[in-house]
Ligand code: PRP
Protein backbone atom coordinates (compact mmCIF):
# COMPACT_ATOMS: atom_id res chain seq x y z
CA UNK A 758 0.00 0.00 0.00
CA UNK A 759 1.41 3.37 -1.02
CA UNK A 760 0.11 6.39 0.88
CA UNK A 761 0.95 8.59 -2.11
CA UNK A 762 -1.83 6.86 -4.09
CA UNK A 763 -4.37 8.34 -1.68
CA UNK A 764 -3.37 11.88 -2.58
CA UNK A 765 -5.26 13.75 -5.26
CA UNK A 766 -2.88 16.68 -5.53
CA UNK A 767 0.23 17.95 -3.77
CA UNK A 768 -0.27 21.51 -2.52
CA UNK A 769 3.18 22.15 -1.04
CA UNK A 770 6.22 19.98 -1.62
CA UNK A 771 8.81 19.07 0.99
CA UNK A 772 11.13 21.68 -0.56
CA UNK A 773 8.52 24.45 -0.52
CA UNK A 774 7.63 23.70 3.10
CA UNK A 775 11.28 23.70 4.10
CA UNK A 776 11.91 27.10 2.49
CA UNK A 777 8.85 28.63 4.12
CA UNK A 778 9.75 27.16 7.53
CA UNK A 779 13.21 28.75 7.23
CA UNK A 780 11.65 32.13 6.45
CA UNK A 781 9.30 31.86 9.43
CA UNK A 782 12.20 30.89 11.69
CA UNK A 783 14.24 33.88 10.50
CA UNK A 784 11.32 36.23 11.04
CA UNK A 785 10.75 34.93 14.57
CA UNK A 786 14.47 35.17 15.34
CA UNK A 787 14.47 38.78 14.15
CA UNK A 788 11.31 39.74 16.06
CA UNK A 789 12.41 38.21 19.37
CA UNK A 790 16.17 38.74 19.41
CA UNK A 791 16.04 42.06 21.25
CA UNK A 792 13.96 40.60 24.12
CA UNK A 793 15.55 39.67 27.43
CA UNK A 794 13.68 36.36 27.60
CA UNK A 795 13.80 33.97 24.64
CA UNK A 796 10.41 32.68 23.52
CA UNK A 797 8.78 29.50 24.75
CA UNK A 798 7.77 27.40 21.76
CA UNK A 799 4.65 25.34 22.40
CA UNK A 800 3.78 22.83 19.70
CA UNK A 801 0.18 21.67 19.51
CA UNK A 802 0.28 17.88 19.38
CA UNK A 803 -0.15 15.88 17.46
CA UNK A 804 -0.52 17.77 14.20
CA UNK A 805 2.33 20.25 14.76
CA UNK A 806 5.00 17.71 15.71
CA UNK A 807 7.00 17.96 12.46
CA UNK A 808 6.50 21.68 12.01
CA UNK A 809 7.58 22.35 15.60
CA UNK A 810 10.72 20.24 15.19
CA UNK A 811 11.68 21.92 11.90
CA UNK A 812 10.78 25.45 12.98
CA UNK A 813 12.67 25.14 16.27
CA UNK A 814 15.86 24.43 14.32
CA UNK A 815 15.40 27.63 12.33
CA UNK A 816 14.98 29.90 15.36
CA UNK A 817 18.43 31.00 16.43
CA UNK A 818 17.66 31.95 20.02
CA UNK A 819 17.82 30.03 23.33
CA UNK A 820 14.17 28.98 23.08
CA UNK A 821 12.46 26.33 25.16
CA UNK A 822 10.30 23.69 23.46
CA UNK A 823 7.23 22.09 24.94
CA UNK A 824 4.06 20.41 23.73
CA UNK A 825 0.42 20.53 24.63
CA UNK A 826 -2.25 18.27 23.23
CA UNK A 827 -5.67 19.52 22.20
CA UNK A 828 -8.16 17.48 20.27
CA UNK A 829 -11.48 18.28 18.72
CA UNK A 830 -11.78 16.21 15.54
CA UNK A 831 -11.71 12.62 16.77
CA UNK A 832 -11.76 10.42 13.69
CA UNK A 833 -14.10 12.60 11.64
CA UNK A 834 -13.29 15.37 9.19
CA UNK A 835 -15.30 18.05 10.97
CA UNK A 836 -14.41 19.69 14.29
CA UNK A 837 -16.87 19.04 17.10
CA UNK A 838 -16.15 22.61 18.28
CA UNK A 839 -15.19 21.53 21.81
CA UNK A 840 -11.41 21.29 22.03
CA UNK A 841 -10.11 19.60 25.14
CA UNK A 842 -6.62 19.75 26.60
CA UNK A 843 -5.65 16.13 27.01
CA UNK A 844 -1.91 16.52 27.65
CA UNK A 845 -0.64 19.51 29.59
CA UNK A 846 2.51 21.62 29.44
CA UNK A 847 5.62 20.48 31.25
CA UNK A 848 7.14 23.96 31.57
CA UNK A 849 5.85 27.02 33.40
CA UNK A 850 4.90 29.76 30.92
CA UNK A 851 4.37 32.49 33.53
CA UNK A 852 6.06 35.69 32.33
CA UNK A 853 7.13 34.01 29.08
CA UNK A 854 6.59 34.97 25.45
CA UNK A 855 4.72 31.93 24.23
CA UNK A 856 4.64 31.03 20.55
CA UNK A 857 1.90 28.48 19.86
CA UNK A 858 2.90 26.36 16.88
CA UNK A 859 0.08 24.87 14.83
CA UNK A 860 -0.01 22.84 11.64
CA UNK A 861 -3.32 24.41 10.59
CA UNK A 862 -5.87 26.96 11.76
CA UNK A 863 -9.34 26.01 10.62
CA UNK A 864 -12.36 27.16 12.66
CA UNK A 865 -10.01 28.76 15.19
CA UNK A 866 -11.53 26.97 18.18
CA UNK A 867 -8.32 25.11 19.12
CA UNK A 868 -6.25 28.28 19.15
CA UNK A 869 -8.90 30.28 20.91
CA UNK A 870 -8.95 27.66 23.68
CA UNK A 871 -5.15 27.55 23.90
CA UNK A 872 -4.66 31.31 23.91
CA UNK A 873 -7.12 31.61 26.81
CA UNK A 874 -5.28 28.82 28.59
CA UNK A 875 -1.87 30.52 28.15
CA UNK A 876 -3.41 33.71 29.48
CA UNK A 877 -4.65 31.95 32.62
CA UNK A 878 -1.15 30.46 33.00
CA UNK A 879 0.31 33.98 33.07
CA UNK A 880 2.13 34.17 29.73
CA UNK A 881 3.24 37.76 29.13
CA UNK A 882 2.55 37.48 25.43
CA UNK A 883 1.06 34.85 23.16
CA UNK A 884 1.97 34.61 19.47
CA UNK A 885 0.84 32.05 16.94
CA UNK A 886 2.84 30.43 14.17
CA UNK A 887 0.65 28.30 11.92
CA UNK A 888 1.97 26.57 8.83
CA UNK A 889 -1.44 26.61 7.13
CA UNK A 890 -4.30 29.02 7.47
CA UNK A 891 -7.74 27.97 6.20
CA UNK A 892 -9.08 31.45 6.87
CA UNK A 893 -12.24 30.89 4.79
CA UNK A 894 -13.45 28.49 7.48
CA UNK A 895 -12.85 30.65 10.52
CA UNK A 896 -15.72 30.55 13.02
CA UNK A 897 -14.06 31.52 16.27
CA UNK A 898 -12.24 34.81 16.53
CA UNK A 899 -9.09 34.76 18.65
CA UNK A 900 -6.98 37.60 19.95
CA UNK A 901 -3.27 37.41 20.56
CA UNK A 902 -1.99 38.45 23.97
CA UNK A 903 0.31 41.39 24.70
CA UNK A 904 2.73 42.08 21.87
CA UNK A 905 1.91 38.71 20.34
CA UNK A 906 2.33 38.29 16.58
CA UNK A 907 0.65 36.07 14.02
CA UNK A 908 2.87 34.13 11.64
CA UNK A 909 1.38 32.08 8.85
CA UNK A 910 3.09 29.87 6.30
CA UNK A 911 0.56 29.38 3.53
CA UNK A 912 -3.07 30.25 2.86
CA UNK A 913 -4.83 26.88 2.59
CA UNK A 914 -7.71 26.14 0.20
CA UNK A 915 -10.84 24.59 1.68
CA UNK A 916 -9.96 20.96 0.91
CA UNK A 917 -9.26 18.12 3.31
CA UNK A 918 -5.48 18.27 3.49
CA UNK A 919 -3.08 15.73 5.00
CA UNK A 920 0.65 15.26 5.41
CA UNK A 921 3.49 17.00 7.26
CA UNK A 922 1.71 16.31 10.56
CA UNK A 923 -1.87 16.59 9.33
CA UNK A 924 -3.91 13.41 9.59
CA UNK A 925 -7.05 11.70 8.52
CA UNK A 926 -8.01 9.24 11.23
CA UNK A 927 -4.41 9.47 12.58
CA UNK A 928 -2.85 8.36 9.26
CA UNK A 929 -0.86 10.36 6.66
CA UNK A 930 1.01 12.47 9.25
CA UNK A 931 4.36 11.15 8.02
CA UNK A 932 3.98 12.30 4.42
CA UNK A 933 6.76 14.87 3.84
CA UNK A 934 4.47 17.14 1.79
CA UNK A 935 0.96 18.57 2.22
CA UNK A 936 -1.65 17.28 -0.21
CA UNK A 937 -5.36 16.94 -0.80
CA UNK A 938 -6.80 13.58 0.24
CA UNK A 939 -8.83 11.80 -2.44
CA UNK A 940 -12.51 12.20 -1.41
CA UNK A 941 -13.18 8.47 -1.89
CA UNK A 942 -10.85 7.81 1.06
CA UNK A 943 -12.96 9.68 3.62
CA UNK A 944 -16.44 9.55 2.08
C1 PRP B 1 -6.36 19.79 14.03
C2 PRP B 1 -5.18 20.65 13.66
C3 PRP B 1 -5.35 21.85 14.56
C4 PRP B 1 -6.86 21.98 14.68
C5 PRP B 1 -7.38 23.10 13.81
O1 PRP B 1 -6.06 19.08 15.22
O2 PRP B 1 -3.98 19.98 13.94
O3 PRP B 1 -4.79 21.62 15.83
O4 PRP B 1 -7.40 20.73 14.23
O5 PRP B 1 -8.78 23.14 13.80
P1 PRP B 1 -9.64 24.30 14.42
O6 PRP B 1 -9.02 25.62 14.01
O7 PRP B 1 -10.99 24.10 13.78
O8 PRP B 1 -9.71 24.13 15.90
P2 PRP B 1 -6.90 17.80 15.70
O9 PRP B 1 -7.93 18.24 16.66
O10 PRP B 1 -7.34 17.04 14.50
O11 PRP B 1 -5.82 16.94 16.52
P3 PRP B 1 -4.43 16.42 15.96
O12 PRP B 1 -3.51 17.59 15.91
O13 PRP B 1 -3.99 15.40 16.95
O14 PRP B 1 -4.67 15.84 14.59
Ligand code: MN
Pocket residue numbers: 801802803804805827
Ligand atom coordinates in the same frame (compact mmCIF):
# COMPACT_ATOMS: atom_id res chain seq x y z
MN1 MN C 1 -3.94 19.64 16.04
Ligand code: MG
Pocket residue numbers: 804830924
Ligand atom coordinates in the same frame (compact mmCIF):
# COMPACT_ATOMS: atom_id res chain seq x y z
MG1 MG D 1 -6.38 15.72 13.48
